[in-house]
Amino acid sequence: QWPCLDGSFEEISDNTPKEQLAASTRGAENAGGEAITADVVEKPQVGTRFLHAHLRAEEVENRAPFTPVDHEGPVEMPDEEYPFQLTTGRRLAFHNTGTMTQDYKKVKDNEELLEICEEDAQRLGIEDGDFVSVGSRRGTVPSVKARVTDRVRSGLVFLGYSFPDQVPTNVLTINAVDPQTGTAELKACAVQIDRAAR
Known part of the structure; x- marks a missing residue:
């Protein structure tokens, strides 16, 4: 539907729910027709939605919560028979x-x-x-x-x-x-x- 890559990537970028990020086609012409690489570039978009917004909370200063756990080794460790x-x-x-x-x-x-x-x-x-x-x-x-x-x-x-x-x-x-x-x-x-x- 788009006559060039830039138009299609621009639409993807405008509709992708990522915070302050968008895709561009920079470098695509160097792919030799085998692959298209999309760079992620900064593009301020006020009010853009982002994934996992429910993890954010003001009381943790806009950081996703992490819960520390104690390390436990693998269930099965090497031994004489299986070294x-x-x-x-x-x-x-x-x-x-x-x-x-x-x-x-x-x-x-x-x-x-x-x-x-x-x-x-x-x-x-x-x-x-x-x-x-x-x-x-x-x-x-x-x-x-x-x-x-x-x-x-x-x-x-x-x-x-x-x-x-x-x-x-x-x-x-x-x-x-x-x-x-x-x-x-x-x-x-x-x-x-x-x-x-x-």
Whole structure:
């Protein structure tokens, strides 16, 4: 409907309920037709609504209230049988499970990798690119390629969940919730790692 990007972004900006912020198309012409980036720029708009206005109160000087809680560690900690702590998460190139992004040229034919630090890999006799099995008290990933990296510390390993058909990461995770928020504890569980035959 708009002959140029500026017009459509201006309408979005004028109708977005954000406090003192708006989107602009600055830099869009440098995207080479592959992507459009929207910068957030200051744009005073008197009376603009903003998200979570109900959290604001005069008695706390227009600041959202925070409630401190005591730190509690993960429900399942590493032990002799399962000596590593697994943390899971998404990969930068993928949107969660990859169903929306896995066929893009930039990411096609990628694979899931278990990230492990050099010290732990050497102790287990694992080299970068070796196949390993990862097991927890709930399930096993029988074969995944190891990536020796400095991105994780000793005792911690990382496994994404963007390739569930290749590497069913969630069979390892624990069925526990945070006692304060009720959020699933998908980010920490104890695992063991062994070399796998490929």
